[in-house]
Amino acid sequence: xASAMTKNSGGLPLSCKEICLSFGSFQVLKDVxxxxxxxxxxxxxxxxxxxxxxxxxxxxxxxxxxxxxxxIGDEVLRLSSPKAAQSHGIxxxxxxxxxxxxxxxxxxxxxxxxxxxxxxxxxxxxHKRAQEVLLELGLELDVKxxxxxxxxxxxxxxxLASALAMDTKxxxxxxxxxxxxxxxxxxxxKVIRSLTARGCAVGIVSHHxxxxxxxxxxxxxxxxxxxxxxxxxxxxxxxxxxxSMVGRDFDPGIHDRKSEHAERxxxxxxxxxxxxxxxxxxxxxxxxxxxxxxVGAGRTEVIRSIFGIAPIDSxxxxxxxxxxxxxxxSDSIARGMALVPEDRRSDGLFAGRSVLENTSITTVHKHLxxxxxxxxxxxxxxxxxxxxTLNVAMRGLDQDVDTLSGGNQQKVVLGRWLMSHxxxxxxxxxxxxxxxSAKADxxxxxxxxxxQGVAILVVxxxxxxxxxxxxRVGVMRRGSMVGSLERSExxxxxxxxxxxx
Amino acid sequence: MKQALIRFGGAAALVLALWLSLPSLFDSLAIxxxxxxxxxxxxxxxxxxxxxxxxxxxxxxGSILGLSAMVLGLVVSKNLDMPIEQQFLICLxxxxxxxxxxxxxxxxxxxxxLIATIATLAAFRGLAFIxxxxxxxxxxxxxxxxLNSSGQGIQAGDITFSWLLIGSVVIAICVSLGLxxxxxxxxxxxxxxxxxxxxxxxxxxxxxxxxxxxVCGALSGLAGGFYASRFAxxxxxxxxxxxxxxxxxxxxxxxxxxxxxxxRVSGVAMSCLFLAVLNVGLRVAGISADWQLAVYGFxxxxxxxxxxKRQLDKERLAA
Ligand SMILES: Nc1ncnc2c1ncn2[C@@H]1O[C@H](COP(=O)(O)OP(=O)(O)OP(=O)(O)O)[C@@H](O)[C@H]1O
Ligand SMILES: [Mg+2]
Numbered sequence: 001x002a003s004a005m006t007k008n009s010g011g012l013p014l015s016c017k018e019i020c021l022s023f024g025s026f027q028v029l030k031d032v033x034x035x036x037x038x039x040x041x042x043x044x045x046x047x048x049x050x051x052x053x054x055x056x057x058x059x060x061x062x063x064x065x066x067x068x069x070x071x072i073g074d075e076v077l078r079l080s081s082p083k084a085a086q087s088h089g090i091x092x093x094x095x096x097x098x099x100x101x102x103x104x105x106x107x108x109x110x111x112x113x114x115x116x117x118x119x120x121x122x123x124x125x126x127h128k129r130a131q132e133v134l135l136e137l138g139l140e141l142d143v144k145x146x147x148x149x150x151x152x153x154x155x156x157x158x159x160l161a162s163a164l165a166m167d168t169k170x171x172x173x174x175x176x177x178x179x180x181x182x183x184x185x186x187x188x189x190k191v192i193r194s195l196t197a198r199g200c201a202v203g204i205v206s207h208h209x210x211x212x213x214x215x216x217x218x219x220x221x222x223x224x225x226x227x228x229x230x231x232x233x234x235x236x237x238x239x240x241x242x243x244s245m246v247g248r249d250f251d252p253g254i255h256d257r258k259s260e261h262a263e264r265x266x267x268x269x270x271x272x273x274x275x276x277x278x279x280x281x282x283x284x285x286x287x288x289x290x291x292x293x294x295v296g297a298g299r300t301e302v303i304r305s306i307f308g309i310a311p312i313d314s315x316x317x318x319x320x321x322x323x324x325x326x327x328x329x330s331d332s333i334a335r336g337m338a339l340v341p342e343d344r345r346s347d348g349l350f351a352g353r354s355v356l357e358n359t360s361i362t363t364v365h366k367h368l369x370x371x372x373x374x375x376x377x378x379x380x381x382x383x384x385x386x387x388x389t390l391n392v393a394m395r396g397l398d399q400d401v402d403t404l405s406g407g408n409q410q411k412v413v414l415g416r417w418l419m420s421h422x423x424x425x426x427x428x429x430x431x432x433x434x435x436x437s438a439k440a441d442x443x444x445x446x447x448x449x450x451x452q453g454v455a456i457l458v459v460x461x462x463x464x465x466x467x468x469x470x471x472r473v474g475v476m477r478r479g480s481m482v483g484s485l486e487r488s489e490x491x492x493x494x495x496x497x498x499x500x501x
Numbered sequence: 502m503k504q505a506l507i508r509f510g511g512a513a514a515l516v517l518a519l520w521l522s523l524p525s526l527f528d529s530l531a532i533x534x535x536x537x538x539x540x541x542x543x544x545x546x547x548x549x550x551x552x553x554x555x556x557x558x559x560x561x562x563g564s565i566l567g568l569s570a571m572v573l574g575l576v577v578s579k580n581l582d583m584p585i586e587q588q589f590l591i592c593l594x595x596x597x598x599x600x601x602x603x604x605x606x607x608x609x610x611x612x613x614x615l616i617a618t619i620a621t622l623a624a625f626r627g628l629a630f631i632x633x634x635x636x637x638x639x640x641x642x643x644x645x646x647x648l649n650s651s652g653q654g655i656q657a658g659d660i661t662f663s664w665l666l667i668g669s670v671v672i673a674i675c676v677s678l679g680l681x682x683x684x685x686x687x688x689x690x691x692x693x694x695x696x697x698x699x700x701x702x703x704x705x706x707x708x709x710x711x712x713x714x715x716v717c718g719a720l721s722g723l724a725g726g727f728y729a730s731r732f733a734x735x736x737x738x739x740x741x742x743x744x745x746x747x748x749x750x751x752x753x754x755x756x757x758x759x760x761x762x763x764x765r766v767s768g769v770a771m772s773c774l775f776l777a778v779l780n781v782g783l784r785v786a787g788i789s790a791d792w793q794l795a796v797y798g799f800x801x802x803x804x805x806x807x808x809x810k811r812q813l814d815k816e817r818l819a820a
Contacts, residue, residue, distance in 0.1 A: 062701065083703030098698030100691050102762035111691050112702035120682040162702070 011038040011199055012073035014059070014090065014170045019068035021054055021225075023403070026395055028054045030226045031068070036170050036201035041192060043212040043233070044205045046222035046245055047435040048407030049393030052205045053095055055222070056172045059203075060092035061085030083112070088170075091163035095174040095205070095406045095433060097155035099147040106130035106143040109162045133161045138187055152343055152432075153179040153295045153461075160191070171195060172203040175406065177211055178432045179342070181294050181461040182492065183500055189215050207407075207435050208462075209238040221245050246437050262286065263320065265424050265455035268306065271315035275301035276479040279315070283424070288446065288456040290470035292463070293499045298479040299459045300342055303426050306457075307339045308332045319424065336423030340413055340430055342459070348413040349401055356397040359383040359416050386415040389445060391438055407433045411442075418445060425449065426457045431465060443468055463492045475499050512771070519782065526778070526785050529659035536662065537651065537731060538777045540669035541566075543770065544724040545744055546751040547676050548600075548717030550769045553752050554680075555693045555713045556761025557614035561603060562721040562748055564625035566741030569595040569725030571629040574638030574735045577647065585646040589726050596722015597715050599625060604714040608707050622745070629737035640733035651730040665727050672720070677766035685712050694762030751776055754804050775804070 015035035021028045029051045036042055044052045057063040059070055061079035069076045072088060079085050085092075100108050106126045107114070115125045130143040139157055147158065156176045163171055173192075177185045192202055192215060206212050212219060213233060221229040221244045229244040267282040276298035283289040291299040304310040306317055308326025317324040319335050326332045329339075341348045350358050360383045380397055387394075390411040394404055401412060410433055417425065430446070431439045446469060450456055460466050466473055467490045474484045475498040483498045519526055545562050552559045569592045576591060577583055599621070606617035640648065654663035680686035685708070691699045692709040700706060721741075729735050755772035757764030779800055783793045 060701075081703060082701050083705075086703055092701075094701070098695050098701065100694040100698060100762070102694040103687075103690060107687060107691070111687075111699065112704050114684050114687055116684060119684075121684060121687060123682075 013037045019065045021065045038199050038201045040217040041202045043216035043219045049405040050222040051225040090170045091168040092172045093159045099155045101148040108147045170201045174205045267318040269316040272313045273305040283455045285453045285455050288470050290466045290473040291459045292495050293476035297476040338417040338422035339426045342428040344413050351402045354398045358401045386419045424455045428459045535777045535781045540665040541724045541727040543669045543773045544720045545748040548720035549748040550752045552713045552717045554764045559618045560745045561618040561621040563741035563744035564622045565599045565721040566725040568625045568629040569722035570729045570735045570740045578642035581644045592722045592726035596718040600715040600718015638735040647730050
């Protein structure tokens with residue numbers, strides 16, 4: 001078994017020729033051309049639902065194209081399963097990672113190709129090699145603990161670790177940077193650069209233009225399943241790429257909200273709980289407050305405790321002047337709170353159910369008719385309206401939410417809570433994986449909610465988002481609040497300086 | 502570690518309480534019947550456990566046991582000096598075939614495990630009647646070598662550790678080691694923990710499920726031989742009837758999650774022992790036969806409730 005350090009020989013490009021893919025009558029990819037050259041980074045961008053993940057999945061042997069072929073050099077590959085793709089050295093780091101919660105981190109990394117001795121799993125060797133791979137990634141995790149409760153960022157890095165553990169020559173990163181802060185993204189880019197230096201080929205899907213321009217050598221833009229454009233990165237500009245993405249000139253718009261903060265909606269005093277201690281802040285109605293910090297700084301933990309998902313050790317929470325000691329999330333919902341969770345797959349979405357049910361689940365009790373049955377037409381109308389403002393790309397309200405693209409799943413979760421008219425809206429990474437224009441729509445929506453008097457708490461690793469949205473930002477480091485910044489003081493530098501140090 | 506201590510402490514307290522309130526449970530007669538009850542249920546529960554770790558369920562185990570016992574009885578009644586190993590091999594073979602039928606229904610025909618095995622629960626039971634043309638295999642038709650394996654074994658004073666008990670414990674240890682150290686054992690856990698994720702990692706769903714259902718069938722089939730040996734009679738309608746419920750209860754009380762991915766042999770073995778003590782205890786305590794089943798049910802509920810509460814507490818802390 002070759003280690004992650006092996007030099008790559010051969011150095012043939014991986015290419016896709018005239019790939020067509022459809023689900024039923026719905027065509028997702030039309031004659032797409034794409035290639036990964038050894039030593040180079042090829043970025044794929046496009047709006048939500050453009051087909052980026054689908055293209056990646058074709059190369060990884062997960063989806064089977066109806067026509068067209070995937071080749072290494074001149075050899076046509078038969079990618080009948082992920083295993084077949086892996087045997088050709090192709091690995092996909094998924095946008096929606098699926099870790100094995102009940103298994104150890106080591107097993108998560110080596111699953112499917114565990115090191116054995118005389119046919120039995122060599123646990124000592126397994127843990128040792130897992131440790132080595134994680135070290136290479138600069139990840140500090142106990143390899144023997146279970147993968148339960150890992151953040152999305154760590155889950156994706158685990159997928160990268162398992163790609164490194166196999167003898168991978170072609171890496172495809174599907175929005176791996178979306179949950180990362182700039183500092184961690186920098187770390188990931190270092191890994192990517194060392195991969196290309198070693199002769200590996202890298203594909204990367206991202207909605208962040210500055211990242212695409214920093215790391216890539218060439219860019220392919222997908223629009224509605226077709227290749228809209230291809231550029232050498234050095235010969236193009238972000239504006240040009242965005243134009244071919246959305247098919248028009250794009251103006252993110254500037255939000256200027258008059259903030260007349262009135263009543264204090266949320267007041268947190270000296271709160272301590274699992275993963276954080278002594279946190280104090282307050283939010284007034286109509287105000288947007290941000291929690292910034294590195295991944296693992298304890299931001300998500302704080303809001304989980306406020307919402308009643310995790311316990312509180314000490315400290316006080318007051319909601320509109322009333323003491324709030326949540327025993328469960330329904331206490332919090334009853335007080336007018338809403339939470340859009342970070343991990344939509346495990347906490348937010350009802351997989352296997354329709355888009356409609358997923359959107360209306362929190363408000364469905366308001367649509368009962370005289371017979372106490374759900375009035376389906378108003379239910380559908382209201383859901384359609386909420387999703388419309390977010391531009392969800394779907395075939396219809398009855399589509400299985402599982403088959404929506406990643407960004408569109410996020411929009412469904414958002415749409416659900418926008419429908420429920422909360423008093424305090426808590427957003428954890430609200431636009432992870434959401435494309436540029438939809439992100440502007442979501443921001444617009446958040447601003448208008450604030451204007452209507454909703455108090456909003458935002459956790460985001462995307463500093464530009466924090467800056468675009470927040471009136472005030474609290475910065476966390478290693479579980480404590482290290483400072484706060486007013487709107488006028490907000491900049492990427494000022495936040496990072498406090499967060500990292 | 503701490504949890505293990507708590508469990509052990511709990512078990513010890515239970516035994517002490519039982520001893521004080523029901524001393525006759527600890528005479529050699531009662532202990533022998535506990536030890537005699539154990540092997541068959543342990544085998545079936547081990548198979549069921551592997552299936553449940555994959556996130557599936559097999560409710561046909563009782564019928565597999567019945568059919569395999571029936572086939573064994575019919576074969577040996579014409580061939581009374583067949584070596585004992587061969588007799589058990591027949592049971593294993595029949596069980597494996599029946600388990601593979603379940604597997605085909607679930608993977609190739611893509612029927613949900615519960616539905617598929619409800620169907621085979623009925624079908625296999627029916628076959629047991631058809632195979633023996635409705636007749637019963639009685640003790641006189643069975644060879645001594647088979648009958649002796651449940652009565653003889655290692656003697657410690659008045660207490661008998663029968664060959665069957667020893668065999669089932671050895672098998673439990675093998676299953677435990679297999680699940681921990683063989684790559685397919687790990688694949689069973691990975692698949693149960695995250696089926697789609699294991700597909701991405703190149704783990705074959707068909708192989709994992711084959712291991713689960715074929716092994717479950719094989720162990721249930723072998724338990725058919727144990728049944729014939731212990732009861733010295735095989736009636737096609739009653740052999741193994743309702744055993745699936747006991748096995749599922751043993752698995753769930755043993756800490757295996759019905760949603761898959763979690764479970765250990767040690768837990769299941771302990772809970773089989775618990776059920777054995779409960780079963781014999783109810784009889785020894787003189788609870789009337791009418792009441793036994795109901796009391797049994799309530800005790801199961803209580804055990805499950807306690808386990809569930811502990812899990813919830815743990816989850817809340819971990820979150
Ligand atoms: N298994 C499937 N069944 C049906 N439709 C699917 C399936 N997978 C993807 N689609 C559809 O294909 C389209 C493209 O999806 P894909 O995930 O490739 O988009 P994407 O470009 O990665 O978007 P995002 O930026 O949101 O991740 C979407 O409209 C989606 O609904
Ligand atoms: Mg995608």
